[in-house]
Amino acid sequence: MLKLAILGFLHDRPLHGYQLRRHLAALTGHVRPISDGTLYPAIKRLESDGLLVRETEPGSAAAPRHTLHLTDAGRAALLDRLRTPDDLDISDENRWFTVLAFLRHLHGEPNAQAAVLRRRLAFLSEPASFFYDGERPVGAEEMDDPFRRGILLIARATTGAELTWLRATLLDLENGLPS
Template sequence: MSSKAAALELAVLGLLHESPLHGYELRKRLNLLFGWTRVLSYGSLYPALKRMLRAGLVIEDTTTAGVSRRQRIVYRITAAGEARFAGMITDVGPSAWEDEDFTMRFAFFSRTDSEVRLRILEGRRSRLQERLDRARSDRQPTGPVDRYVSELQRHSIESVERELRWLTDLITAEHQQQQSPRSPQPEHRTPDLDV
């Protein structure tokens, strides 16, 4: 499965894990997750849903909606889909550090524990540092320099540097959260009753 298909599957399962959705609402929420850089078409969504239906990860329920009494298909996650989502969201391997996979995993970070988050954040930071080092070394001109190519390279380097700072801040916050002692919970006492 391609990384785009895997990211889409993760996103669909994550959203359906929250609540059942019909196709239009699912597409709308997916577009919010993917952001302005990628608009998801129905031509991508429905084949992905069909694959997940065949794999038993989701099911379709038909409901009647509105005044027109038009039937609407609502998608729900199955137990197999929940297990697949749980496995995908906690996978900390190299695919979790790539652009699209990382974005989708980050969107569902609240469902993972701190160790998983740290491994993914640190892996992503390492991958971006490699990318930055390569971009800086590739920037050395070997011939005539096109102004616009140079500007595009500068923009790419600044974008990666900005994301590296952001990741470092997130990693620091995760470490601080792990190290901060839990505030003691007050003991529950039964009041003394004078009888």
Template sequence: MLTLCILGFLAEEPLHAYELRTRISGLTGHVRPVSDGALYPALNRLRAAGRLTRHEEPGSAGAPRQVLTLTDDGRAELLGRLADPGTVEITDNNAFATLLAFLHLLPEPEDQLRVLRRRLEYIEEPASFFYDNGRAVRADEVDRFRRGIFVRAAAARRAERQWLREVTADLTLEIAAARQH
């Protein structure tokens, strides 16, 4: 998720590391805030791999700022990750939220649609949180507190399923209209 966030935010505009960390924390901070100990090694790996560059610009307080810019290789890496996300990016709610934050950067609506359809297929699969000897336990078989987990998840899945169906239908129509022109 961190690499995707870095590449995604830098695809939108060059940023200094502090601003980048602030944006990443804004997107994912409710789950886990990004620390310097995670961010800077990730930035160094991406820089060493040729995915981003760093240059100095004058800062507002006189000290120079290190500004990060995405390279063409970095953009290609980002687009590849968006077009063909791993299973975790589809099945993990937080990873999928990060993917959604940058899905608009994929230039082809067909690629966007394919990703959303994968998520919709996942959301439509039955799921359980608790098991008894390998058998999935239903909401009416657990205590009131565990039932709350089922209730919250069911509401979120319903809302997301509805949104995914609306967006995939819209994209399908847009793709069909573009092909006719």
């Protein structure tokens, strides 16, 4: 997820590390804060893989700043990852939101965008629950615990909204309308 987000934000525009960390924190929120100890090694790996480069620019006060720029190889890696996200990118909500944040970069490829959305639609269409009675999923109506019932009702509402959006967006993509 981190690699995808870094490449996605740098596709938008060059950023220095601090800006990138702020963008990442805004996308992932409080759930998965990004520390310097995680971000900078990831940047170094992407740089050594030839997916991004650092360019030195004058600082606003004194010290020069290193701005990160996406390379052509980085752009290609991002687009490949968006075309074929991992199964976990489809099933994990936080990772899915990262894919969605940058899926627009496949502009001009509505079939590729639709294929990704269809994978998420198929995942959400499978019966699931957070809680089970043996092998049988337990629904909100059967739940005695008001807090667990709340989890299930919130998840149902969220999933319903996402399914509505997915179906409408797929129709738009299939009909050549801007999504």
